[in-house]
Amino acid sequence: MSEETKSFEPTIIGFTCNWCSYRAADMAGTARMKYAPNVRLIRLMCSGRLDPTFVFKAFANGADGVLVSGCHPGDCHYINQNYKMLRRFHLMKRVLAQMGIEPERIKLLWASAAEGAIFAEEVNKFVEQVRALGPLNWHPGNGAASTVHTPMSAEEVPA
């Protein structure tokens, strides 16, 4: 790990389900389990509410990683809505990859209300995973406005 990534504190936005993963986070708290302070949670009623817009927004606004969590497959409080999120997650990941966002910056975590320990442990792992990638620091707007590009001299021609 480079010096830069060692001192780098990633910011992670986490989307949680009201019934399972948010409660897992509550449980981690009640049990005073310790985990990295890099994740900031948003509560949704269900992971099925996860709109890819939220994930794009988080990255666009400076998040280095996004955690998406829901009830275990088959355990959805709303019967099967977590599967709809699962499908979106797969497609979203492909689009993000095309946008140049490493797949390791987005994580899907199934966590039940009882799994505070798993939640804490997985958050820690994810923070380290994102830390290793370094900052994302998304800034297309600034890039265009402040840095005027100078086209380069002739180089070899691709076939």
Add this chain to the structure above:
Amino acid sequence: MSDEKKPQERVGVYVCHCGTNIAGVVNVAEVSEWAGREMAKEGVVVARDYKFMCSSLGQELIQKDIKEHGLTRVVVAACSPHLHEKTFRTACNGGGLNPYLCELVSIREQVSWVHTDKSAATEKAKAIVAGGVRRVVHHEPLEPLHVPIHPATLVVGGGIAGIQAALEIAEAGYPVYLVEREPTIGGHMAQFDKTFPTLDCSACILTPKMVDAGNHPNITLLTYSEVEKVDGYVGNFVVTIRKRARSVNEELCTGCGICWEKCPKKVIDDKFEAGLGYRKAVYVPFPQAVPKYPVIDRENCTYYQKGTCKACEKFCPTGAIDFAQEDQVMTVEVGNILLATGWQLFDARKIPNYGYGRLANVFTSLEFERLSNAAGPTGGNIVLRDGKTVPKSVAIVHCVGSRDKNYNNYCSAICCMQSLKFAHLVKEKTGATVYNFYIDIRTPGKGYDEFYQRLIEEGTLFVRGKVAEITDAARNPGEEGKLIVQVEDTLVGKQRRIPVDMVILSAGLEPQPDAKEVAKKFGISCSADGFYIERHPKLDPVATMTEGIYLAGCVQGPKDIPSSVAQGAAAAARIVGKIQQKEIALEPVRATVNQEQCSGCRICNNLCPFNAILFHEDRMVSEVNPALCQGCGTCVAACPAGAISGTGFSNEQILSQIEGLLMLNLSSKEAAAA
């Protein structure tokens, strides 16, 4: 999102110390000062920190500010919304502000309790407050949705907890469906001999309640039945129940008992008699069973297996035997559901060194209950597996499968008292020497420790130590033909080998084997060990996170009879209270389709598991039925036209919260870049 927006809302921010729970890690004063200063352009007009926001003084503080500062939005940074969201909403309401204009953000469970670095925790708390402030300005005043509550209740499980609850609700004048998987109600308590610490006969106190439940005009007893499906929601559940074929016509049967007298097929009864006795292929589990009608066990009945016999049919004086009877599937409508599905005994075979199943005279606690029970297979004589030898020495091993990280971490709560009861019964009936092998003696109930003292006085021996092995491999002549209990006596600090004639394993209580599937069926959560999760471990042990579904008895965790009865009664009181309110106010978190914007593309149509989305062919638009919508928001997220909005969790609210959560991040990154 629009940059030119002027704050139109007047936001109050309240940062709770929670004593030192939050203030010990988060610099609450810094957070509130920061919010007052930096979030002023976002509309924050007041920001305070206070020792206990949930106290009446804390709540009054908010109410006063609403009036004096004309607050239109409130953000409280404190504990999880699952704990105090209602408190602060109610406080806002009391101050004249619509309760849904308040947002509670968690800086305790999500910050102070899980982080140690004070400055990082303080920065995170600021970000969370910023997220809350950005979010709350997009809140809309809402009114809760009122839905009627069906007066009937479904009680699942006819053990003592379920019976108690069913009787309480029925007595209050409301209909109850009591569903039991076995042919009779009564549960495990019907198997017990005596109950601790008073030593009343278990059947004597249970069977009158069973009869009351069977006869009560408000109770519909559905034994030998199981719940197949649960549809609907609080106040309006539709439950599908499969009533398995008894092969006995209940209209005609008088319960006279001739059929099981005449039935030629004997079957080992591993349910009620714990494998120690026999029953017939047509049987009632025990004489006082409720209902009194037998069932034919088709797996073991000669007629069903071989096509001939029909002895029962021949002798039945009322012609009640019906070999062609089929399962009946029925649906019932209920407003509330109580789960009292109980427990199963830890399988002692899982601990091979205790020899259960291999060493004949190692018994489980349930087997001992049947041995000691006057109505049991030995007529109440405590004898070895040979059926005649009375033991001269008996070892009772505590914590079998409990308080053991190899099996179950939890304490099964009843084993100490149960073991003491066994010791007393052995002593009383046989005069044998009794050893109790225990890790700790836990006797925290009323009259419990007195019972323990009594046992000590009776001369029961107590050895503190976890039993390592039970073996029949004798090392010296004194051990020949005996079971030897190998244990480290931790009070003396010595290994001991104690030869005995009989060993009773006080096996722990476990969730039912299908607890997870049942939880799924009812849409509630199961903890890792398989017991169901209550709404709050201290303050709300009878409700679940799913509105309208309640718990009683060991389904929620191991407990003794008095606690099960108390919980059954408490759940019943809660349910009766709900029924009497006639309607329930539900969170107004619902999806709505903007009819102008909807193009009728039908993407959303099959996304709703509650069938809340209808498509109008004539107008070519989709619509959400708010009575069926559960507010998950899946359709909101899926609508390609952005035509569906979800109250409470709108796009604006969530996107703004993201902006807020990352606000600090951006400014610090920009500051670092500058």
Add this chain to the structure above:
Amino acid sequence: MSKPKFAMYWAASCGGCEIAVLNIHEKILDVDANFEVVFWPVAMDAKYKDVEAMEDGSILLTLFNGGIRNDENEHIAKLLRKKSQILVAFGSCACEGCIPGLANFSPIQQVVDTAFSTVSTDNPENVRPQPSYDMPEGTIHIPTLYPVLRTLDQVVDVDYYMPGCPPESHQIAAVIDLVIQVLQGKAQLPPKGSVIGAGGSTVCDECKRKRNEKTIKEFGRIQLMHADPELCLLEQGIPCNGPATRSGCNARCPSAGAQCIGCYGPAEGVVDYGARLVSAFASVIDSNDPAEIDRILDGLVDPAGQFYRFNLAGSLLRAAKPAWKSGD
């Protein structure tokens, strides 16, 4: 009394928008009758310095098409903003980047290389344009490319948006009618920031194809299959962007047997057009098995291209990382 002034400009665009304006046929005469055209490089001769000399706010209406690709585009966008009372982002490029915005997937180096070295390019010496070049007569300049193409409203304040690639002529005619009516005091302008010349729903609203509840087992490419002419294309597994695309075109493409590719942009209030499609398409995939979901998704050969063909520059992320990184 002099007539109100009208301007139209093209930045990074193809010229299709200008043709669409001319395509309103005799209605173009109304423009001439009601406006004095002061600046319209494709149609008449004018110099930037003439515009610079105008009083601020002296142009009543400017239709600006094209994205902001270089410093010239940015300069003129800022200039016209200053001189115009009403600035309309006209056409998909100005609104959301459109096809030129697809360059935001690649580093600028690669974009330039592609433009100057493809098989069809006659460039034997492999020359590249230079922003300035010293000649005996002095130094000459050409516009400098930016690493990332931006939409008009990412550079200046925009009053109205008129989507489409290009905007449909009947919609242009209707907007011109509206402006004339406003001039005559017979109508009022919609609130600032509104989308004009388009519908309030999505393409499906105008599409005549039959549709059912949707489940997708397989995505396919329209050229490789025999699509049922009556049935909703998406239900046949053809990735039709119609459900997410603003109405107003009379469902031109689906009516002609081709899938909607999304040129009218997002529906009212939508923050990110592509995200809507990601969510909608994925939600109706008929599988709960991760491996099968992936197999079905393999049928979408270029998801980001599919979902952001017209909207990349106007999306939340605006550009792929290699593109904006090339500006660092």
